[in-house]
Amino acid sequence: MEKLTHINEQGRAKMVDVSGKPVTRRVAVARARVCMKPETLSRIRQGNMEKGDVLAVAQVAGIMAAKKTSELIPMCHPIPLRGVDLRFSEEGDSTLVIEAEVKTDSVTGVEMEALTAVSVAALTVYDMCKAIDKEITVEQTCLIRKTGGKSGDFIRKGE
Amino acid sequence: MEKLTHINEQGRAKMVDVSGKPVTRRVAVARARVCMKPETLSRIRQGNMEKGDVLAVAQVAGIMAAKKTSELIPMCHPIPLRGVDLRFSEEGDSTLVIEAEVKTDSVTGVEMEALTAVSVAALTVYDMCKAIDKEITVEQTCLIRKTGGKSGDFIRKGE
Amino acid sequence: MEKLTHINEQGRAKMVDVSGKPVTRRVAVARARVCMKPETLSRIRQGNMEKGDVLAVAQVAGIMAAKKTSELIPMCHPIPLRGVDLRFSEEGDSTLVIEAEVKTDSVTGVEMEALTAVSVAALTVYDMCKAIDKEITVEQTCLIRKTGGKSGDFIRKGE
Amino acid sequence: MEKLTHINEQGRAKMVDVSGKPVTRRVAVARARVCMKPETLSRIRQGNMEKGDVLAVAQVAGIMAAKKTSELIPMCHPIPLRGVDLRFSEEGDSTLVIEAEVKTDSVTGVEMEALTAVSVAALTVYDMCKAIDKEITVEQTCLIRKTGGKSGDFIRKGE
Amino acid sequence: MEKLTHINEQGRAKMVDVSGKPVTRRVAVARARVCMKPETLSRIRQGNMEKGDVLAVAQVAGIMAAKKTSELIPMCHPIPLRGVDLRFSEEGDSTLVIEAEVKTDSVTGVEMEALTAVSVAALTVYDMCKAIDKEITVEQTCLIRKTGGKSGDFIRKGE
Amino acid sequence: MEKLTHINEQGRAKMVDVSGKPVTRRVAVARARVCMKPETLSRIRQGNMEKGDVLAVAQVAGIMAAKKTSELIPMCHPIPLRGVDLRFSEEGDSTLVIEAEVKTDSVTGVEMEALTAVSVAALTVYDMCKAIDKEITVEQTCLIRKTGGKSGDFIRKGE
Numbered sequence: 041m042e043k044l045t046h047i048n049e050q051g052r053a054k055m056v057d058v059s060g061k062p063v064t065r066r067v068a069v070a071r072a073r074v075c076m077k078p079e080t081l082s083r084i085r086q087g088n089m090e091k092g093d094v095l096a097v098a099q100v101a102g103i104m105a106a107k108k109t110s111e112l113i114p115m116c117h118p119i120p121l122r123g124v125d126l127r128f129s130e131e132g133d134s135t136l137v138i139e140a141e142v143k144t145d146s147v148t149g150v151e152m153e154a155l156t157a158v159s160v161a162a163l164t165v166y167d168m169c170k171a172i173d174k175e176i177t178v179e180q181t182c183l184i185r186k187t188g189g190k191s192g193d194f195i196r197k198g199e
Numbered sequence: 200m201e202k203l204t205h206i207n208e209q210g211r212a213k214m215v216d217v218s219g220k221p222v223t224r225r226v227a228v229a230r231a232r233v234c235m236k237p238e239t240l241s242r243i244r245q246g247n248m249e250k251g252d253v254l255a256v257a258q259v260a261g262i263m264a265a266k267k268t269s270e271l272i273p274m275c276h277p278i279p280l281r282g283v284d285l286r287f288s289e290e291g292d293s294t295l296v297i298e299a300e301v302k303t304d305s306v307t308g309v310e311m312e313a314l315t316a317v318s319v320a321a322l323t324v325y326d327m328c329k330a331i332d333k334e335i336t337v338e339q340t341c342l343i344r345k346t347g348g349k350s351g352d353f354i355r356k357g358e
Numbered sequence: 359m360e361k362l363t364h365i366n367e368q369g370r371a372k373m374v375d376v377s378g379k380p381v382t383r384r385v386a387v388a389r390a391r392v393c394m395k396p397e398t399l400s401r402i403r404q405g406n407m408e409k410g411d412v413l414a415v416a417q418v419a420g421i422m423a424a425k426k427t428s429e430l431i432p433m434c435h436p437i438p439l440r441g442v443d444l445r446f447s448e449e450g451d452s453t454l455v456i457e458a459e460v461k462t463d464s465v466t467g468v469e470m471e472a473l474t475a476v477s478v479a480a481l482t483v484y485d486m487c488k489a490i491d492k493e494i495t496v497e498q499t500c501l502i503r504k505t506g507g508k509s510g511d512f513i514r515k516g517e
Numbered sequence: 518m519e520k521l522t523h524i525n526e527q528g529r530a531k532m533v534d535v536s537g538k539p540v541t542r543r544v545a546v547a548r549a550r551v552c553m554k555p556e557t558l559s560r561i562r563q564g565n566m567e568k569g570d571v572l573a574v575a576q577v578a579g580i581m582a583a584k585k586t587s588e589l590i591p592m593c594h595p596i597p598l599r600g601v602d603l604r605f606s607e608e609g610d611s612t613l614v615i616e617a618e619v620k621t622d623s624v625t626g627v628e629m630e631a632l633t634a635v636s637v638a639a640l641t642v643y644d645m646c647k648a649i650d651k652e653i654t655v656e657q658t659c660l661i662r663k664t665g666g667k668s669g670d671f672i673r674k675g676e
Numbered sequence: 677m678e679k680l681t682h683i684n685e686q687g688r689a690k691m692v693d694v695s696g697k698p699v700t701r702r703v704a705v706a707r708a709r710v711c712m713k714p715e716t717l718s719r720i721r722q723g724n725m726e727k728g729d730v731l732a733v734a735q736v737a738g739i740m741a742a743k744k745t746s747e748l749i750p751m752c753h754p755i756p757l758r759g760v761d762l763r764f765s766e767e768g769d770s771t772l773v774i775e776a777e778v779k780t781d782s783v784t785g786v787e788m789e790a791l792t793a794v795s796v797a798a799l800t801v802y803d804m805c806k807a808i809d810k811e812i813t814v815e816q817t818c819l820i821r822k823t824g825g826k827s828g829d830f831i832r833k834g835e
Numbered sequence: 836m837e838k839l840t841h842i843n844e845q846g847r848a849k850m851v852d853v854s855g856k857p858v859t860r861r862v863a864v865a866r867a868r869v870c871m872k873p874e875t876l877s878r879i880r881q882g883n884m885e886k887g888d889v890l891a892v893a894q895v896a897g898i899m900a901a902k903k904t905s906e907l908i909p910m911c912h913p914i915p916l917r918g919v920d921l922r923f924s925e926e927g928d929s930t931l932v933i934e935a936e937v938k939t940d941s942v943t944g945v946e947m948e949a950l951t952a953v954s955v956a957a958l959t960v961y962d963m964c965k966a967i968d969k970e971i972t973v974e975q976t977c978l979i980r981k982t983g984g985k986s987g988d989f990i991r992k993g994e
Contacts, residue, residue: 046326046327050764052732052735053255053732053735053736053739054735054761054762055739055742055759055760055761056759057779059781060758065854087206093212094212096414096418096847096848097273097414097418099848099849100273100415100418100909101272101273103848103849103850104271105271107906108267108271108906110743111267111744112260112264112319113260113323114259114260114323115323115326115739116326117756117758118756119756120912120913120914120915121850121912121913122853122854122855122856122912123849123851123853124849125843125849125850126847127845143854144854145942151329151333152322152325152326156322159319159337160272160318162340163271163311163314164272164273164274166310166311166314167205167272167274168274170342171350174355177339177340178231178318178339178341179338179339180337181318181336181337182334182335182336182337183329183333186333196333196334207443207445209445209446211414212414212421213417213421213441213444214424214441215441216440216441216443216461217440217441218440218441218461218463219440219463224536252729254529255529255530255736256736258529258531259732262531263591265532266588266595269425270425273418273422276440277425277438277439278438279594279596279623280532281536281538281594282531282532282534283532284525284531284532284534285531286525287527302534302536303536306463364892364962364963365882366604368604369882370576371573371576371577371580371891372602372603373580373583373598373600373601375620376599376600377542377599377600377621377622378542378599378622379599405842411846412848415848415909418909419908426907429581429584429903430896430903430955430958431955431958432580432581432892433962433963434962435597436584438597464597465622469965469969470958473961474958477954477955477958477973478908478954480976481908481950481951482908482909482910484946484950485841485908485911485947488946488978492946492978492981492991493977493978493992495975495976495977496867496954496975497974498974499954499957499973499976500970500971500973501965509966512969515970523804528723530729530730530732530733549814564683570687570888571689573689573891574689574750574751574891577891577892577896578748578749578750578895581748581899582748585747589740589741589744589796590737590799590803591733591736591737591800592800592803592804593803628806629802629803632799633799636796636817637748637749637795640748640749640791640792640795641749643791644682644752644788645682645751647819651787651819651830652818652833653818654816654817654818655708655795655816655818656816657813658815658817659811663810668807671810673811674811684922686922686923688921689891689895689898690894690898690919690920691901691918692918693917693918694917694918695860695938695939696917696940697917746902747902747903750895750898750899751898753916753917754902754916755915782915783917
């Protein structure tokens with residue numbers, strides 16, 4: 041039977057040994073949806089067009105969080121990120137979509153970095169809007185695709 | 200019209216001035232759902248009953264992340280956390296529910312700390328299971344309730 | 359003769375004992391000038407008026423750095439910041455002025471937090487513009503004023 | 518039967534709820550012994566008398582580590598340190614003794630901060646001397662005394 | 677006469693220049709002994725067999741600390757860890773032995789990472805048990821062996 | 836027209852993609868001047884000749900800050916530093932000059948690391964002397980030279 045990785049012979053968690061694995065270029069894209077009241081999204085959009093820009097703060101927060109991934113996720117390997125970008129779009133009148141793309145040349149993938157970036161960007165939107173909308177919910181935080189590495193490419197079903 | 204907080208008179212983000220606000224006891228509870236294949240949840244459950252415990256790692260990750268909240272969320276005030284606890288439960292055969300309760304005696308609330316705890320705990324579950332299930336999705340990350348503070352208590356609709 | 363603080367009886371550095379000192383409201387304002395080619399400042403200003411906003415990133419960087427002050431400055435006490443704000447202005451056609459105001463209710467002042475905020479904001483401007491102007495220089499990083507605390511208020515000469 | 522703290526009702530670790538506990542002045546002293554070849558200690562002592570000072574670096578490392586304690590020890594509460602000092606002495610010709618004293622006004626004690634300070638200071642000595650002595654060993658890292666708090670004062674037997 | 681590394685020509689500490697050194701696979705193993713009352717060890721062992729697992733928390737703390745080594749030890753180079761594992765065993769009825777093995781492909785060794793992992797894991801055990809045993813002492817924190825790198829392999833005498 | 840780097844197609848900041856760029860040896864030197872009262876500089880100099888050494892603390896602070904650069908500067912890539920050194924000298928009777936040299940083998944330069952090192956070292960001097968001289972000012976923080984990388988070598992005019 042397939043085994044969970046990250047478990048040592050004492051049945052405890054470990055940071056898996058990836059020494060000697062080849063360095064390859066790797067890319068991962070993750071996404072989260074931030075669902076809110078239409079008025080809240082409208083306010084973010086306005087700020088966007090002026091200077092008071094919730095999304096500019098979320099953008100910086102997501103990028104800085106990607107760099108902190110291995111500090112946050114206990115069994116995650118520290119790797120040298122080569123590029124991080126976040127993009128925002130809207131779905132309907134009440135959903136903000138956040139996508140993060142992370143790149144590296146390393147021995148492990150950057151799925152966790154992309155997921156961390158969108159999660160923290162989404163929480164930053166929550167933080168800056170919670171005075172006017174406490175019901176904001178983050179939905180469907182997931183990996184969209186990844187390329188590079190031995191296990192092959194992955195594209196989420198339906199993407 | 201109501202204004203977004205966190206925006207200064209140049210239209211830029213700021214960490215809101217809360218000096219002089221009274222210290223009160225505050226509690227916040229947040230929740231996230233981690234949706235996965237039934238086999239994945241079954242494997243976590245087994246590990247749980249043996250020693251190789253994905254949830255033990257997620258528990259520690261969530262607590263340590265709560266303490267890092269103000270490093271992650273740019274406009275969030277650093278506050279002295281007084282207690283953090285996470286609880287796991289299951290819904291159906293493919294959903295792991297994570298709840299975090301955070302307490303402080305401070306001048307601002309701990310919503311962001313509770314949300315950060317469940318988000319990072321959920322990502323840790325993803326990290327430890329991604330070798331067997333890359334489609335895991337985090338759903339409905341949200342604030343359930345908060346008490347304490349001038350703005351009064353909050354309970355999410357339907358809770 | 360007056361003694362340098364921070365030195366213990368072995369002649370080594372220590373974090374000075376401030377236990378038992380009263381908690382008071384404290385404010386500090388610091389400033390730095392970032393001198394660059396007029397074209398560089400012009401480019402920042404344009405970005406400012408569109409969405410690609412160097413100053414929005416510098417703003418976030420300065421605020422987050424203020425929260426990291428006690429991690430950076432070895433003998434600095436960790437204190438709970440109550441508010442941080444940065445403001446940008448221009449002098450002539452080639453100088454960007456950055457001011458940071460930091461507030462706390464605590465037993466020590468926030469001079470170092472304000473100085474750290476402007477220093478890191480200035481370095482962030484350097485980082486984002488260095489591809490077009492490597493000669494950018496940060497000038498006159500200093501404390502402008504502070505209030506609160508036993509040693510009394512301070513206003514820099516000439517301010 | 519007495520219970521281990523830090524365990525929740527699911528049998529998992531938690532950060533114990535200390536909200537509402539009174540703020541009191543607390544002091545803790547910890548100690549570690551670093552055992553090495555006499556030549557190594559002699560070299561440290563010489564550096565001490567010139568400027569190339571292993572102990573100056575260990576002093577700073579210990580103080581900065583004390584401030585990182587709650588980032589390192591998962592269930593440890595973040596508290597505002599009010600003072601940290603380290604002192605070095607020698608026993609015989611091959612033992613360097615490191616003592617750290619940490620103070621706070623808070624709801625929990627600072628035992629872990631004092632222990633972290635001496636542990637990291639000892640490791641820093643190891644790091645700076647390992648090129649000439651890989652057998653250096655850290656012995657008897659322990660709490661010497663603590664005062665303040667509900668559980669009363671503690672002095673290690675024999676001190 | 678042999679010179680202490682890490683000292684520059686002003687007699688001050690520096691991070692030694694290792695640029696251009698070849699990347700090789702390196703492994704280090706360190707160990708610490710945590711001495712406690714037999715009842716305390718018995719309690720840890722019981723927790724171990726149920727779910728409330730002191731050692732699971734210490735395991736995570738040790739792994740995360742290994743990743744923080746270069747933040748803690750001032751002259752230590754940041755390197756990309758490729759694997760970290762901790763193992764626990766008992767000696768007699770009152771000693772918990774912690775061993776950490778760390779691997780990298782890099783230009784410097786991972787002795788400090790292994791030593792930091794066991795030190796922080798030991799302190800975590802202290803933290804979670806201090807309510808019932810304040811006399812816990814960490815003994816014989818030391819490097820057991822290292823392989824890789826120009827200076828050749830090292831095995832501690834008697835191992 | 837030349838474009839600011841770090842801006843994505845939505846006009847927002849990104850961490851520029853440097854994947855696939857060749858690893859080369861890179862060096863950067865930065866400098867800052869700390870201007871103070873002659874008595875303050877005299878006090879630092881005395882401490883320097885005894886053991887209570889402001890500059891030893893500033894040295895450690897600068898080196899540790901260099902390692903934190905990518906945590907402080909939002910769009911800065913994390914890279915493995917290979918060497919960091921700081922040197923102090925005096926100009927006249929009231930100016931302390933701080934120079935930092937940083938080396939790496941990587942795909943991006945280390946200008947920001949050198950600038951961060953001198954900036955934080957300068958702030959550390961301020962912190963340790965502010966009890967006797969609040970007017971201390973940091974002047975002319977700038978890059979002196981860099982070598983390595985595709986954009987070629989740079990030497991500041993007049994150096």
